[in-house]
Amino acid sequence: DAGITQSPRHKVTETGTPVTLRCHQTENHRYMYWYRQDPGHGLRLIHYSYGVKDTDKGEVSDGYSVSRSKTEDFLLTLESATSSQTSVYFCAISPGQRIGTDTQYFGPGTRLTVL
Amino acid sequence: AQSVSQHNHHVILSEAASLELGCNYSYGGTVNLFWYVQYPGQHLQLLLKYFSGDPLVKGIKGFEAEFIKSKFSFNLRKPSVQWSDTAEYFCAVNAAGNTGKLIFGQGTTLQVKP
Numbered sequence: 001d002a003g004i005t006q007s008p009r010h011k012v013t014e015t016g017t018p019v020t021l022r023c024h025q026t027e028n029h030r031y032m033y034w035y036r037q038d039p040g041h042g043l044r045l046i047h048y049s050y051g052v053k054d055t056d057k058g059e060v061s062d063g064y065s066v067s068r069s070k071t072e073d074f075l076l077t078l079e080s081a082t083s084s085q086t087s088v089y090f091c092a093i094s095p096g097q098r099i100g101t102d103t104q105y106f107g108p109g110t111r112l113t114v115l
Numbered sequence: 116a117q118s119v120s121q122h123n124h125h126v127i128l129s130e131a132a133s134l135e136l137g138c139n140y141s142y143g144g145t146v147n148l149f150w151y152v153q154y155p156g157q158h159l160q161l162l163l164k165y166f167s168g169d170p171l172v173k174g175i176k177g178f179e180a181e182f183i184k185s186k187f188s189f190n191l192r193k194p195s196v197q198w199s200d201t202a203e204y205f206c207a208v209n210a211a212g213n214t215g216k217l218i219f220g221q222g223t224t225l226q227v228k229p
């Protein structure tokens with residue numbers, strides 16, 4: 001398995017509170033991604049990073065921000081959590097050598113519940 | 116915009132039955148195609164991928180998929196399923212030359228009865 005950890009693994013929070021999820025990799029891969037998984041929707045890309053301090057939006061980026069100050073860490077922040085952000089969040093990494101065909105390796109996921 | 120459609124949301128099979136899961140995508144250009152699997156309680160892992168060459172791609176655990184460009188399809192097959200194949204299966208598409216952004220289908224839950 002690729003060296004990807006996510007923390008926390010489970011979190012329950014209240015509406016309006018800020019939440020930060022962390023993805024940490026030990027593979028020195030260039031690309032990192034945040035997805036959310038919801039029933040009936042598969043996985044949807046929130047944000048991704050193609051290098052330190054280089055990030056861009058995915059298809060469901062509203063209400064989320066990201067930061068990448070080191071190659072190994074990619075943080076996802078919900079500035080003010082809402083119930084619609086209750087989901088399972090997956091981080092993924094890829095080497096970026098042949099970006100279109102690279103396999104993405106997924107972390108174990110974080111289950112977030114917003115009450 | 117790209118989209119991916121998986122026709123079967125929930126499939127139930129008996130062991131040794133043959134499997135075919137449908138996947139269609141909408142994008143007019145060159146694409147790279149993936150099938151991922153998520154076993155219960157686990158993270159996603161790659162089953163197989165196609166980006167060029169032989170349109171029949173073989174993956175892990177006896178799975179294969181066929182890319183039919185004229186039908187915009189990339190169906191997943193396995194001749195004989197096992198109970199351990201019980202999982203959720205996701206088709207994903209990446210527009211070649213893109214930044215690695217994957218568009219996933221909704222997923223198909225496969226339940227294999229022993």
